[in-house]
Amino acid sequence: MSDEFTTKRLVEMAEQWYRQMDDGQVPYIRLPTRTKQNIEYDEKSQVWKYGDRQTLRSANTEKSARHILKMAYVISFLKQQLAENRSSTLREMYYISEGWNKAKFGAQDESNHMIEDLEILCDLQREAFHLRPEENGASVYGALEIKEKTRRGERRIHCREDVGEAGYSIPNNVENLEFIDHDAKFVIAMETGGMYARLMENGFDEEYNAILVHLKGQPARSTRRLLKRLNGELNLPVVVFTDGDPWSYRIYASVAYGSIKAAHMSELLATPGAQFVGVRPSDISRYDLPADHLTEGDIAALKAELTDPRFDSDYWRDEINLQLKLGVKSEQQAFASRGLEFVTKEYLPERLSEMGVL
Amino acid sequence: MVLAEELAAEQRSISVAEFFEKNKHLLGFDSPTRGIITTVKEAVDNSLDACEEAEVLPDIFVAVRKMDSDVYRITVEDNGPGIMPDKVPFVFGKLLYGSRFHQIRQSRGQQGIGISAAVLYAQLTTGKPAEVISRTGAGSRAHHFRLMIKTETNEPEVLLDEEIDWERIHGTRVQVEFTSTMAARKRLIDYLRYTAVVNPHARIRAEIEGEPHTFERVSDEVLSAPKAIAPHPYGIEFGTLKRMADTSDDDLGNFLIQGFSRVGRKSADEILAVAGLKGSKKAKALSSEETKALLSAMQTVHIPPPPASQCLSPIGEEMMVRGIDREFGPDFVKARTRKSQVYSGHPFIVETALCYGGRLEAEGPARLLRFANRVPLLYQQGACAITAAVSEVNWKSYGLSQQALPTGPVLILVHVASTNVPFTSESKDAVAAIPEIRREVVLALQDLGRDLKTFLNRRDRNKQEEGRARAVCSILPDLAEKVAEVVEKPVPDISPLEGRIMHKVVAKKKTTNGVVEISIHNYTHAPLSLTLYNLSPDEAGDAVPAPDFVDKIGEEYNKVWKCMIDGGGSWSVKYTGSGVGMIDIRGVDENKKTVVDLDV
Numbered sequence: 001m002s003d004e005f006t007t008k009r010l011v012e013m014a015e016q017w018y019r020q021m022d023d024g025q026v027p028y029i030r031l032p033t034r035t036k037q038n039i040e041y042d043e044k045s046q047v048w049k050y051g052d053r054q055t056l057r058s059a060n061t062e063k064s065a066r067h068i069l070k071m072a073y074v075i076s077f078l079k080q081q082l083a084e085n086r087s088s089t090l091r092e093m094y095y096i097s098e099g100w101n102k103a104k105f106g107a108q109d110e111s112n113h114m115i116e117d118l119e120i121l122c123d124l125q126r127e128a129f130h131l132r133p134e135e136n137g138a139s140v141y142g143a144l145e146i147k148e149k150t151r152r153g154e155r156r157i158h159c160r161e162d163v164g165e166a167g168y169s170i171p172n173n174v175e176n177l178e179f180i181d182h183d184a185k186f187v188i189a190m191e192t193g194g195m196y197a198r199l200m201e202n203g204f205d206e207e208y209n210a211i212l213v214h215l216k217g218q219p220a221r222s223t224r225r226l227l228k229r230l231n232g233e234l235n236l237p238v239v240v241f242t243d244g245d246p247w248s249y250r251i252y253a254s255v256a257y258g259s260i261k262a263a264h265m266s267e268l269l270a271t272p273g274a275q276f277v278g279v280r281p282s283d284i285s286r287y288d289l290p291a292d293h294l295t296e297g298d299i300a301a302l303k304a305e306l307t308d309p310r311f312d313s314d315y316w317r318d319e320i321n322l323q324l325k326l327g328v329k330s331e332q333q334a335f336a337s338r339g340l341e342f343v344t345k346e347y348l349p350e351r352l353s354e355m356g357v358l
Numbered sequence: 359m360v361l362a363e364e365l366a367a368e369q370r371s372i373s374v375a376e377f378f379e380k381n382k383h384l385l386g387f388d389s390p391t392r393g394i395i396t397t398v399k400e401a402v403d404n405s406l407d408a409c410e411e412a413e414v415l416p417d418i419f420v421a422v423r424k425m426d427s428d429v430y431r432i433t434v435e436d437n438g439p440g441i442m443p444d445k446v447p448f449v450f451g452k453l454l455y456g457s458r459f460h461q462i463r464q465s466r467g468q469q470g471i472g473i474s475a476a477v478l479y480a481q482l483t484t485g486k487p488a489e490v491i492s493r494t495g496a497g498s499r500a501h502h503f504r505l506m507i508k509t510e511t512n513e514p515e516v517l518l519d520e521e522i523d524w525e526r527i528h529g530t531r532v533q534v535e536f537t538s539t540m541a542a543r544k545r546l547i548d549y550l551r552y553t554a555v556v557n558p559h560a561r562i563r564a565e566i567e568g569e570p571h572t573f574e575r576v577s578d579e580v581l582s583a584p585k586a587i588a589p590h591p592y593g594i595e596f597g598t599l600k601r602m603a604d605t606s607d608d609d610l611g612n613f614l615i616q617g618f619s620r621v622g623r624k625s626a627d628e629i630l631a632v633a634g635l636k637g638s639k640k641a642k643a644l645s646s647e648e649t650k651a652l653l654s655a656m657q658t659v660h661i662p663p664p665p666a667s668q669c670l671s672p673i674g675e676e677m678m679v680r681g682i683d684r685e686f687g688p689d690f691v692k693a694r695t696r697k698s699q700v701y702s703g704h705p706f707i708v709e710t711a712l713c714y715g716g717r718l719e720a721e722g723p724a725r726l727l728r729f730a731n732r733v734p735l736l737y738q739q740g741a742c743a744i745t746a747a748v749s750e751v752n753w754k755s756y757g758l759s760q761q762a763l764p765t766g767p768v769l770i771l772v773h774v775a776s777t778n779v780p781f782t783s784e785s786k787d788a789v790a791a792i793p794e795i796r797r798e799v800v801l802a803l804q805d806l807g808r809d810l811k812t813f814l815n816r817r818d819r820n821k822q823e824e825g826r827a828r829a830v831c832s833i834l835p836d837l838a839e840k841v842a843e844v845v846e847k848p849v850p851d852i853s854p855l856e857g858r859i860m861h862k863v864v865a866k867k868k869t870t871n872g873v874v875e876i877s878i879h880n881y882t883h884a885p886l887s888l889t890l891y892n893l894s895p896d897e898a899g900d901a902v903p904a905p906d907f908v909d910k911i912g913e914e915y916n917k918v919w920k921c922m923i924d925g926g927g928s929w930s931v932k933y934t935g936s937g938v939g940m941i942d943i944r945g946v947d948e949n950k951k952t953v954v955d956l957d958v
Contacts, residue, residue, distance in 0.1 A: 014844035021838055024854035024864065024879070059837070060859060062829035069833055072840040079844060102836055 046272035139167035142211035244279030281323035400472030401434035408438030451514025500524035593703025611637035666698030689715030706776035756807035857952035869937025894939020
């Protein structure tokens, strides 16, 4: 999408407020309500999107007036950035807002959130605004050859032959990638770097024709977009392997179903077919994994998941209730207690066959 | 000589005037300072009573002038019915002479002591006679009297009686001179002001040592004097009953029916049955014992309360509010007139008003205005049952702080109207502690307290709301500027928007393609009656709605529309024209309106 188009969309928003003020109306914006109470499953795309509930933000309270003022400053900033063909990171924009007096952001969360609002209002992605997140270092390793358009020209990269042990770093804008070739049967995405390195060291990718993806905690949009493209364009099944705690289930949910914060982009970012490998609460007892007790925060998070529409299935209800009953959690690296080979030689082959991936 | 004989030589009757000479405090002349106020008060009370009887709107003039180092001349003049020349010497020159003492109805003066006491006081301190001018109507000339009181006999002494020309058609003017000070000047002015508050139909002008004060009337309703009623059987005293019976020619049945209010044939028979007396017996033939039996029977039989509506004249809620509004301009004022009640057979009505804010002092105890039969009570506030009742109310639960009296910018008015206001003494400064009266005062004030609380809560809420609105309005100019920068257009005029947020009235004029449209938005919460003025060269002959009034001024037409707009509502008019000229609205506070001409 062209920068002119993006600028037009941004200016349209300001024009709307201009008209409202000129008419003596209190300026307002209308947005889908961005909470878990307002996400709905979309049968067609099989992902979770925002529902019909809307939040009207009208400048008749100080907070809302300030919110709209900040948005106007952001629009003005983005318009200028587009005109000058520059780009900035979300963090840079947050620092730039320091000079905006009344429109200054209190924390980066707030400015990030506002950019998401703008994406929704303009029906554009932040890349169109020339905004990018920090590099987060998520990476890919395996038999996949890609072509990347970098600022220094095109690069062809094989994600095993041409990279070091850390793998190929996923760029911010996955749209700049082109898949050239691959020799894989499935994609396995892992929460922790330890497990990613374990599978690499044990040669799991070669033995089972797997593409290894390191999610690096809650995956960035680029990582999720890459998984979606690998799944959609190369028809590779995606499986997600995380720790066995409530926070890790949310990592899986954001990959498979879409995140609540970015539900407006679920169609682009979510991989509906992605399957959850583990660690499942039932694995903890089955493999007698070393475990920690659930903290109060863990319990609250598990209970919150019971009311999250994305976890509203028999599978998740059973697993979550089982975990609440057991009162424990385990990390994925806990499999090391059964030997360093156990996870690649026994657990994963067994589990993946059971899931129909192998 | 026996001691009793010695004593007998000194025993003789005392004239009332002599008694007064020795007991000045009983009538409110205990100090020279107070003398002036008492004199003015007695004279003004008489004037107001007289005007009511004659059904004229009172126009009263009061002057206090310093004549000598400590001699003051007090003059009070009214437009009342005047006094027949042959009665003048008695009214002013004889103590205990009056027309209202024997009547059962509400009046200011009663005993006929007040003004003659002033004459006597003048005579005692300066030796100067009182000057009285009175005229009874267009058909007769005015009489000018110079009067003194013979203290030994309590009889008037006429030093001069001449016919003179006087500019008033009817009225009375009294002037006395006595030794005094003006230490209580503020209190005197307060007295006049408070009198004006409870007599909104009166116009009072005063000249206090050359300084003019005018209290204009706020009501043109002529007050008619309350009608006298017969005594009520409850609360009558033995002596009175005996005297009434002795002077009656009726049989007992008719005596009760004619002589007392609310006694009919049925009640009379019941009373007589209880007393064991025959209805056919002559009243004057009653023995002392029988009178006693009759008296106690009268107290036991149920008899409806006396008819308060004829004999009492309450000020009324609206008049109290108007009177207070004129003098204090408060932010909140509410008044209550309670239903008439009875204590010991005397009907009474309690009226109260409560006001807050405005020109009232923000600190210190509430100002308490006590009135009895429309007369302000200025002294002995602490000894008065009204004060006790006000302190008895728990004002804290109505949002006021309290130290006996509530504190803050509060004014409390209490009026007790009765055929017989129970004073603690003859100087009529304080109401006696009668439980029935105190209860009525408390109930009325509690009722008003609830209204005040509602007002205070709403005011606080409005204040908060205003604070929030201000916060929003401090951000909007930045927003307008930024948005204008993005869309590359001139900064929009956000004053209508601010008007909306600040809950103001916003009037706008905009002309498009030769059609002038003037719209008014009422963003306040209350319905408003507004007047729109539009001065321009456009005749606006096709205006919809048509103007209520058009005035041609030179080449321009001043068009006036009157419109009623509900809170949150709007109104508009359209006509063909050039759109030049100006608009303005009236009917709303300056700080509550925004007028925007979009054609400029």
